[in-house]
Amino acid sequence: MNEFLTLMKSELLMTLLIFLLLFVKLGKGVKNETLLPLIQVLLLLNLIAGFFFNKTGNLFGDMYFTTPLMAFQKSLLNLAAYLISLLCSGWLKKTKHLPEFFMLMFSAMLGMFLLISSGNLLMFYLSLELATIPVAAMANFDLERKTSSEAAMKMILSSAFSSGILLFGISLLYGATGTIHFSQMAGLLDNSPLQILAFVFLFTAFAFKLSIVPFHLWTADVYEGSPIAATSFLSVISKGAIAFVFISTLYRVFGAMQDTWYIMLVILSIITMVIGNLFAIRQQNIKRFLAFSSIAQVGFILVGISEGGAAGLASVVYFVLIYIFSNLAAFGVASVISDHCGKENINDYKGLYKTNPFLSWMMALALFSLAGIPPTAGFFGKFFLLTAGGAKAEYWYITVAALNMIVSLYYYLRVVRAIFMDKNEQPIEKIGISPTVKMAFILCGTAIVCIGLFGKLYDYILSLI
């Protein structure tokens, strides 16, 4: 019993939060202004609780297992959830159904936690569905807006189709090995044609969820149409969780097929980086722009994954940590501005520095970090990813990735130029930022500047593996 409580700690806390919100909803109507700070405090406590009593162990006949590294990954997701609740508080306060929004968000996160810890294909499928279905409902949260419902429709259809593909792959895998347990399956894989076919189906489903390029078409539309809190959830938490699961599935279960997936990863990551970068150049809407930039970032994550060992795993976790701060800071600025005057075009940002220097500096810092310019943390994240990818001595591959970083610099700096240099007759007027939002921005900014200089963190992640 005691073991059950400590091992499943993060899942149980999430369930507790969901039920708490359910009772709040059932009782008399609580105002958003009182409920939101309460949720923020609860999320902070949840985040802190994630750092204690982390052990290795498994439950329910190997269906669920956890290690300190998985607990750390869950804490990263908790951190991102806390930051979203702070940064998007402008939109959250205005929404009519605040408890429902957080209920959906927490159920998706519960699904992601179980997904990270799953030791069985059945558990894996169930938690993947729990992690994606509520997100589609979150995308539809601006009920009256046409774009929001269109985004939700695209999200639910593409995720349903991709889980159909995933299931077909799982069924072939079951036929080929006769087991659905990851631990038994790893020993039974021998690169027979049926297993490779099953693996390709599975890989395709992951590519859909991670928006790797031939399967990325839903991403930009969903990001643009959803409310900005849902967009930041999708681009940071959802993507991070799926990346963690993808990497652990590849390494733990499909380790025997490394030669097969190495080639797939190399080809897909090059296409992903190139297409993501080229399409990001021509975007005008800031959310769409960040969507394509996040597609390009996934390409870099794939470079790290292709290493196939401890360095690849550690570099991906480290990169996701940095990506949380930089991407959320960028989305936070976009959220504050779109909340205040509804403007989401990059052209509207011209002359922002004159009126809102704080927001301008935050956006510039976040974009520098996403582009990977040295003093910011993003540089170190990309550095470790490319170092891990270079372990196989395929130097042309690393060269292509590095060249893509230069291309990405062009479009990130385009936004910075619009903010700092371009003249505008009617810039966005001065926006008052509430203290909680400002605190979250300062947290993100300090993290972006300091994480890269604090070198012990990477060693710490490496020691968890």
Added chain:
Amino acid sequence: MQPGLYHILFISTGLFFIGAYGFFTRKNLITMLMSIELILNSVNLNFIAFNKYLWPNQMDGLFFTLFIIAIAAAEAAVAIAIIINLYRNHQSIDVDDAEELKY
């Protein structure tokens, strides 16, 4: 003649690709949802066939099938709720009419 594993696999693969074809070519959202159900049912057939003919000692495949049926219902419920809301905003459930987000 007794039906063997290959007969069932042939049918289920056929169903899978019919579903995929329907998903790519139909414009009506409900029909697209039905195509996804076809895909899921082909997976169910696969699981049962593998369980019966190849691994008859355990029940893994049968249990997986039950869970897939339940999840498919949940997914359809959310999808239909979203489609109803789309209908309220666009007065249509044709994918070609939902065209605000492009490029």
